[in-house]
Amino acid sequence: MQNEMKPFLVAYQHGGSEWNVSIMAESFSDARDRLGKLALGRVEGELIATIPNGFGPFAALATFVQNVTRAVRRF
Known part of the structure; x- marks a missing residue:
């Protein structure tokens, strides 16, 4: 049985300010490992x-089409 994934907050410094991101993990120690x-x-x-x-599958298809469209525009 897989444990439930929960969001853990990660703080970091950049440009003189503190910022946050969240990491999905099973536990605090798992979040540290993932960090x-x-x-x-x-x-x-x-x-x-x-x-x-x-x-x-519609979500995967829509994401794929958008990523290909953006990649083509870059060239």
């Missing part, structure tokens, strides 16, 4: 919408 992996991560793009799970 340690962020240095290996990459920025994927701007979050423009959150789509509920109920949209199923």
